[in-house]
Amino acid sequence: MLTRRRVLLAGAAALGAAGAAGTAGLLLSGSSHSPARPAPAAGPQARSALKPSAYRLRPLTGDAAPPAQPLPTKVRHAPILRMSGRGNTMLLTFDDGPNPDYTPHILDTLAKYDIRATFFVCGEMADWNRNLLARMADEGHVVGNHTWTHPLLTQLSRGEIRDEIESTSDVIEKAYGQRPLWFRAPYGAWNRDVFQLNAEMGMEPLAWTVDSFDWTTPGTSTIIRRVEHGAAPGVVVLHHDAGGDRSQTVRAVRTYLPRLLDEGYHFTVPRRKYT
Template identity: 55%
Template sequence: MKKDQPLPGRRSMFRIAACLGAAAVGGLLVHERAETPGRAPDGAGPVAGPSAAAAPPKATSYRLRPMTAFAPPALRRAKPPVRKRPFLEVPDTGRAMVLTFDDGPDPRYTPDILAVLREHEVRAMFFVCGEMATHNRDLLREMAADGHAVGNHTWSHPLIPTLPPSRIRDQLGRTSEVIEKTLGEAPLWYRAPYGAWNRHSFEIGADLGMEPLGWTVDTLDWMRPGTSTIVRRVLRGAAPGVIVLSHDAGGNRSQSVSALRRYLPELLDEGYRITVPRR
């Protein structure tokens, strides 16, 4: 998570992850456009929380390209209610979309994202990494206070299929514990780093009371392609039920913030409702 590009020694991880994408399933209910607390953004950062100038904690993992273009291998039949694939969309909800942000919270970028969402009175989902969350608990509280859904994105952003079940449980369990101790309730949703799921992750996530959520539109903002490119990808991919993947940490996310400022009002003007899923 310190760098946007993978180290040469991690090329083998791409080969492992390449077959571990996700396929769509249906059946989610959603909240409509949120009513958030009546506080106006100051345009320069959050109302509460750490200083935007604070340096983020060191992270132990690196950004790899999310693996969404590949079908997963066949999985052994799991007992209900364990799922075999993540949700990739929110169907049958009219003109509703979900905005998600991964890898944070980061005191440099998360406050500005929260301010934009607050300005437009919409809710989003933040899939946080435990090693970031534990050092930025005020930002977790701010997310919850504004009505956003806080999800589990593991502790240190590892490639899940390379881990034994005990390590997967540790990655998910420690992060859920930080969220629960900070917000008073455990997360209901989780997302596998890089979109690389396996049977153990579904079973352990279910055992911890969480549902798996993937995405429909990948902005590839972690590659820093330019603000206009990110905006174009979101607007071209906009459709009922779409889940948009962006990032508020893991590198320089100034383009992600600028893009959100541009595409969010356009989505609302086009009649989309920005929602968060309900279980």
């Protein structure tokens, strides 16, 4: 497993480096370190979505309310990794969930400090935990698409990639209330087919600037140090709320958020404008 992970991460890093050459402004370079996750264990029937709150009626990702179905976007050649904007504003993102053991604790911390974050969910996890997606919607968070089974997309056919993405968007729409506007490729491994399909489905590819490497369970203090040292205007922070024991991530977020807020940082979600 470790050998396979090194191969996947090496390939993802190479893809990120190649994409960086063609980026400008919002685009930098990056690679995903999300670990492959086992399918969820059999459990009770997923609960239906909660009643939409006022947050669902507000525009979450732009100056105007998004259309019922995402509009096609331009085809990119590299993922977005930095957010434009003024002031000490950062983006918090969480991959691989939702997980009933860890995601609720993260949501509790975000709610305590009135912070919005972006959750890139996997369809197989979302399908079993639709109530958590409904809570994300109710509390003003953004939910993005992270495929159904977390595969290495560069090894799949175009049809297989489409199935991974579309099935996840379907579940998100049912539980969250709208189809996702943002996509993150597992392992940070984008290719031409992925970018084209993202554009066709009205999603923008979003990667990150600061990798906490929390999937390696390096210790709570190490995760905190990496995020605090990487904090800067416009950065996108990568965390994971599933795919293994994420108790270190839960504790880290609980610790560094008030510190960064005291230092004058603000946290928001990715934004898109509609005309």
